[in-house]
Amino acid sequence: MKQVVTFGEIMLRLSPPLNYRLTQTPTFEATYGGGEANVAASLTQLGMPAAHVTCFPANELGQAATQHFQRYGVNMQHTVFRGERLGLYFLEVGASMRPSKVVYDRFDSAFANLRPADFNWEEILKDASWFHWTGITPAISAAAAQACQDAITTARRLGITVSGDVNYRRNLWQYGQKAQDVMPGLVEGCDVIVASENDSEDLFGIVPQEGASHSFTSMAEQLMARFPTVKQVITTRRETLSASHNQLKGILYDGKSFVESPSYDIVPIVDRIGGGDAFIAGFIYGSLTTHDQQQALTFGVASSALKHTIHGDFNLATKAEVDEVVKGNTSGRLLR
Amino acid sequence: MKQVVTFGEIMLRLSPPLNYRLTQTPTFEATYGGGEANVAASLTQLGMPAAHVTCFPANELGQAATQHFQRYGVNMQHTVFRGERLGLYFLEVGASMRPSKVVYDRFDSAFANLRPADFNWEEILKDASWFHWTGITPAISAAAAQACQDAITTARRLGITVSGDVNYRRNLWQYGQKAQDVMPGLVEGCDVIVASENDSEDLFGIVPQEGASHSFTSMAEQLMARFPTVKQVITTRRETLSASHNQLKGILYDGKSFVESPSYDIVPIVDRIGGGDAFIAGFIYGSLTTHDQQQALTFGVASSALKHTIHGDFNLATKAEVDEVVKGNTSGRLLR
Amino acid sequence: MKQVVTFGEIMLRLSPPLNYRLTQTPTFEATYGGGEANVAASLTQLGMPAAHVTCFPANELGQAATQHFQRYGVNMQHTVFRGERLGLYFLEVGASMRPSKVVYDRFDSAFANLRPADFNWEEILKDASWFHWTGITPAISAAAAQACQDAITTARRLGITVSGDVNYRRNLWQYGQKAQDVMPGLVEGCDVIVASENDSEDLFGIVPQEGASHSFTSMAEQLMARFPTVKQVITTRRETLSASHNQLKGILYDGKSFVESPSYDIVPIVDRIGGGDAFIAGFIYGSLTTHDQQQALTFGVASSALKHTIHGDFNLATKAEVDEVVKGNTSGRLLR
Amino acid sequence: MKQVVTFGEIMLRLSPPLNYRLTQTPTFEATYGGGEANVAASLTQLGMPAAHVTCFPANELGQAATQHFQRYGVNMQHTVFRGERLGLYFLEVGASMRPSKVVYDRFDSAFANLRPADFNWEEILKDASWFHWTGITPAISAAAAQACQDAITTARRLGITVSGDVNYRRNLWQYGQKAQDVMPGLVEGCDVIVASENDSEDLFGIVPQEGASHSFTSMAEQLMARFPTVKQVITTRRETLSASHNQLKGILYDGKSFVESPSYDIVPIVDRIGGGDAFIAGFIYGSLTTHDQQQALTFGVASSALKHTIHGDFNLATKAEVDEVVKGNTSGRLLR
Amino acid sequence: MKQVVTFGEIMLRLSPPLNYRLTQTPTFEATYGGGEANVAASLTQLGMPAAHVTCFPANELGQAATQHFQRYGVNMQHTVFRGERLGLYFLEVGASMRPSKVVYDRFDSAFANLRPADFNWEEILKDASWFHWTGITPAISAAAAQACQDAITTARRLGITVSGDVNYRRNLWQYGQKAQDVMPGLVEGCDVIVASENDSEDLFGIVPQEGASHSFTSMAEQLMARFPTVKQVITTRRETLSASHNQLKGILYDGKSFVESPSYDIVPIVDRIGGGDAFIAGFIYGSLTTHDQQQALTFGVASSALKHTIHGDFNLATKAEVDEVVKGNTSGRLLR
Amino acid sequence: MKQVVTFGEIMLRLSPPLNYRLTQTPTFEATYGGGEANVAASLTQLGMPAAHVTCFPANELGQAATQHFQRYGVNMQHTVFRGERLGLYFLEVGASMRPSKVVYDRFDSAFANLRPADFNWEEILKDASWFHWTGITPAISAAAAQACQDAITTARRLGITVSGDVNYRRNLWQYGQKAQDVMPGLVEGCDVIVASENDSEDLFGIVPQEGASHSFTSMAEQLMARFPTVKQVITTRRETLSASHNQLKGILYDGKSFVESPSYDIVPIVDRIGGGDAFIAGFIYGSLTTHDQQQALTFGVASSALKHTIHGDFNLATKAEVDEVVKGNTSGRLLR
């Protein structure tokens, strides 16, 4: 079976127990995650082979992070060990009207200092069915942007489906190049793009036509006109009623039809981090195993809803569990 | 004061902290419980003497389980120590649309291998006011079914009230006899039966009459016709809005009138395990201390609602706390 | 910058983890708090200098409590070390219809046995902008009542604003004097009083006029007539839907106008203790930094709402976080 | 089988995890103990019935303490519930040259305020084989001293063996009477006394004869002359090499012969509290089950050595485990 | 690089925190291990590829155990999922003269019920350099013994080095065959045998010759005479000074020379479980990477010594760490 | 009372619980420390006022670190908040022959990027009695070296005693200057130098004279000749028997006499980090409160020994506790 390949930074995540604040906690829980690796790990839990490609420092923390993903069955054999430090982030978990908060400490990480030539993409991608990247990677450093570009170009040449989550975070772009200059080159090689109207406006200057009945459709149409390889644009709509209570659905435009998933009510939220990544993993899984984009989209959103009930950065739900939610069973009835 | 006597298996329960999944947890919390013993422990917390009868392996875990129930005042003096292993179960606690999940590891336990002759029921029951059993026990082994039958027969002869929670779990019956053949002999000696329409259909082939206005009443009437010692049939109705949010009420039929409790809204659910057992304990308590079956039923459901807010297998609520809920005070206002 | 000064007892708070009951827990979490000190610590988190004055036993627990408040920037330099024991309380955290419960063990504490002459109020208050006390202090012992009276009298003479939370708890008053005899002398010197209609009736025999359109306004008018220095009467209105779900707003009367804050929905509640203290801290902060009592009141209630999402006795929210809620952003949207 | 009865205060013990200091810990572990109750619980673990008599406040902590001892099989049925607070102590566990430290908060506890008339000693002692008390009890209050005297007098009249651990702690005696006046009346009724040369000098003015070859024998002879009911005087000799490393042996004089146990090397020490109580429990067990005082003494010291490896206030070792150490097997070889 | 293959049962290990006793603990730490799998995991930590072959139940615990070994890089791809339960054991960690204690609950596990035909040994062993088994496996069930025999026979035919740790545990052999009848057939195909004089006498009736200067050499000579494929016999000598303090060395006889490692002093012992398995893993590593049996033996014992300082069933030490001990650096000097 | 002032980086320290390895731990304990700040915090615990000067990022972690030192009474009012990240280090705690290990992640921290002009040394040092720095600070960055030089120069001008722990760590010096070029300028202004023979050779090319009876005395003499302001050279001698067992003494040369402290045996070691800093704090305390350098040296070493039994980076021992060890009481006898 061919594997999905993802590429990006993995960080050590440190969070106080329960809802303790960063300023008061005497202990941290440790786990590991990153937007792209979360997609890979969520896929292996669904039963689909996946490999993640990254760069770690050659120390105990790089080893611990490798082992964490190996544990969940992610193929980590292409990890490059070079550099000095593992990026990390601190997560404070909110409740009710108090937001969760992420404090990053990721600058100058081993990943930021990777060398593009260390990655032999021909070799890495030779058994791949799909390649996934996000807009975080090109934001980290010129080297990371270059490696990402190399991967996309190679994947395209090998005929592999490519998806990109543009995920624009303004304050990450600090190494001297502009997202607006870098991102178009990366999107050019993609089949599937995850983007909201805001992302599109900020990155590509695309604004929904005045008077368009659906802003998303209007945006997606312009995006597809600009980047002709793109066949599907998707995103989630999240209603944030509180830090503990969200509603979530997904939408998709393929150039012809607008598709919408059911909306799921999530209360209480156990761990919101990686919700978007679980959506993408579910959508990739659905796309590769069915030929029905409505099914793929709903599978993605149901995956994401379940992720919110699971501790850690990625979705430990199985295919059977997601199917149950897709079927409409959200009763949470005790299983014996 | 006479004591309530219960009989059945007690298991070690192992659960990950918080909402962690079984596949990710590095620690387990340990507690002990079993459907019948939970009734006994819930009763001692309400102030009513209760004894539990069981069979444990003669090792440290059998001792720890004995001590756990002794701690809460359950009379464990009739415990038989024989056999090799304590049954156990793993509990994963869900949230929102993700169900809680129980993985059993109870086959070939000391209790399954008990010897009926080890239990001197005349002696055990000599100070009893009430005897309670469940359909779990006869499902475990022929020996357990025989000991249960002996207990019921003796209790009946001594004029003790007998209640049975039929609690049909198809996949437990694996030792070669059918529930449909074994259960009628046990129900024959009972005064109170806990059963839903599904249980009744599966076990006794009893189906509510077509066109009956209340399916429960119709079922209960037929059950009482078939087993003439039965004077009350009770059950709970649970609305599972999610793993974190349920609504619960209780219903009863005594051959003449249909009785219904108020419905309680439970959100968030702290620990759902043993909710049914807390209901039965509350009903037994109410029945023995009042002569009003409406009061007994409501006391049972209020007990069960409170159990859902308490960690562990049984109800640590006091009579005063249940009374407060019965009076309609569900405000949870801080007590100083 | 001048500092707010508070005076009162600090206790060690011991609570089982999560929602465990006191009777089942094998561990306790330890933190420290007291109604007045909570106000001081909440203020330093908002960026306002505050000092707390108290009496601790000269042992390791007195040191630990001192350090706990020092950690959060409270000026503890006027602590008197004398006496034998630190008062303490046990907190059981409820859920749904099960209330949280506080068991006090505070009698005969070092604070109860303080000597009024140990406190040089002229010196302590020389840089103060505001002095705050509560009705807990005079309830503890005659000596505590005397020290509180000394502080109020000195503050008044020095022209410092004085606020008092009358907080009547009948079962605390056990040393031989009546609240009704002691409290009027203390209220006499105040500018701001926190009191509900119940408090006013119990302590001062003030009953809202029959037929008054607002019971609070009617009460506050009579209170201000009786104690002419009082310029504002405030309180919170709490709707306790369950132990996990409350709604909260604040009201104020200044002799002329009745002011009301928005109502905040709080679900789930992480830690309800100190919610009232956070309200007062927020109100003091708002009063000292703006000249708008509507703004001060809303800032107080938003502070209190946030406190309910934070573990421990006092409010670790910053000014920016409270401002966000005041602006109406209660979405709890993830901050990166 | 007759039971051993003990009488005395039980406290909540709160200790930081591991070797943390009291001034730095954010959590406490909770357990319960007291010198006399520790003897009872150590005995039930050895297989000998034991009851403990005490007075608890009628609150959740009194219940939790009752349950803690019930869990380990101690008969708690004569507990009196009256009064306001449970005594407590804080334990900091040292290491190497840093001593462990106990901070008491036990004044004015429910036990200190007990009423002697609440204890019907005729009834309590009717099935007793042995009664044990310590010098802590008469130090707490006049009422406690009186109840202790009542118990000893009744036990003597009923022909029950009485042991007393004089355990003189100067700073406990604060209610107005002197240990030197109270203790002789209590020792008068005893068969076995636990006392060191220091205790004897401080309490009874007994000083080993100059030039005596053994100071202990000389002291014990004078003690037995003064209190003619006393048949055995015992004590332990502890070499404290560090907080983590002690050597322990026991000695006994019976008026004729001096008996000495082997010395046990204990390293590392897991929990030193209750070591003396485990010694007494072992000695009582040995005395009641053999007629050889050398065996009883060695059984006591081996029990105490094992206690030092067990967390909590009392000895969870079984008879078989103590026998193994008595036989000389201190290899700690893994048991499967 | 060829891999080492091991075959045997993996169990869930549940241990109380710190030195708590099984009868007192409210929580368990969870890890996974088994004598043969521990060898595989210890090898992957040293940098040598290793695969473990086993049979797990098709439930969450089988998955968690798979993931635990995957995490540390063990190839688990040949795991068979069949059967009902994961074997488990409870570990109480002793201290000083109190031994650690293991309570097994492994009967009727998925592994015991494996089907020999499920394992395609030709396929499994095709890339193997070494195959390792222990005497635990044939003790579990006739099916497990058969699968072990199949593996050894296949390995021998494929020219793979075979090692067996005879590890005789009398009370494990309960399925109807005798160790004395089964074991010779398995030892016949081996190159390296781990056995003590006791094992040899119990299993093969081999007794060191009277008057032999070294009992081990005499035993090993007879063993090699009886089983001519065996080229090396090895074992450890352990001096158990206490549960916290052991001394350890290794010895070897190859038919000609007797080889001895240095002796290592281990104090304190963090976790003794898997010490023997770490020795074997180190010896295999040394044998495959050097041609010097003195070096291999010393590397094995140094590995085992380090294992005693590491939590869990297997040795997380790296080659560099073992080399340091081999070089004689046991100072434990802080590394920065 | 004048205060001791220290200057240097503070890091977040993250350590697995107990003796877990970095590669296996799922949680970290969090505390804060740094060589110079540890001196300040150790001094405040002894009762001497101390201020620490540092630069923190303006985020939650900078606040948490500030609060951690405030908690222990260190004056943190001169903290500069500027920059992006808090340096951190991971600590794995060894045992027996397995060393503890520190993994640093401190490059590009807020402290490394400090601006010398942010520190007004005239103002900061105006109430100082003593200034202390270490060789870590000039190793971090040119800016840090400059600020350190400014501080020393100012202190000297103001007549404040200056001590420097040269603490040469080769691999820290990575910003382009050589320790050998930078350090002499800093040592020039000092009164007390902490240095071993190795440090002296590496930094200053000073080698003990051949044939000198004491290598330390010979080195110190040359150092004092080269840097005439230096009046005392001190260091510790540590015998590392294992990671759990060290022996420690201190030595001093003042140009005339060689002074030596007693040697302390430390077993088990709870936490070795900060042992050297505790020594210096004790020596400063002793120097400022007595005029006897033998007493100061012994007080320093006794402080350091106690530190090894205390969790965290600095010494929580009080003066009374150190005095006890100085008096020779290392028995660790329980204190009540």
Ligand SMILES: [Ca+2]
């Ligand atoms: Ca490095």
Ligand SMILES: [Ca+2]
């Ligand atoms: Ca996301």
Ligand SMILES: [Ca+2]
């Ligand atoms: Ca057994």
Ligand SMILES: [Ca+2]
């Ligand atoms: Ca149930």
Ligand SMILES: [Ca+2]
């Ligand atoms: Ca005191």
Ligand SMILES: [Ca+2]
């Ligand atoms: Ca409050």
Ligand SMILES: [Ca+2]
């Ligand atoms: Ca009370």
Ligand SMILES: [Ca+2]
């Ligand atoms: Ca003791």
Ligand SMILES: [Ca+2]
């Ligand atoms: Ca199954």
Ligand SMILES: [Ca+2]
């Ligand atoms: Ca082993």
Ligand SMILES: [Ca+2]
């Ligand atoms: Ca920043």
Ligand SMILES: [Ca+2]
């Ligand atoms: Ca150091």
Ligand code: NI
């Ligand atoms: Ni977490």
Ligand code: NI
């Ligand atoms: Ni992990």
Ligand code: NI
């Ligand atoms: Ni909703």
Ligand code: NI
């Ligand atoms: Ni739990």
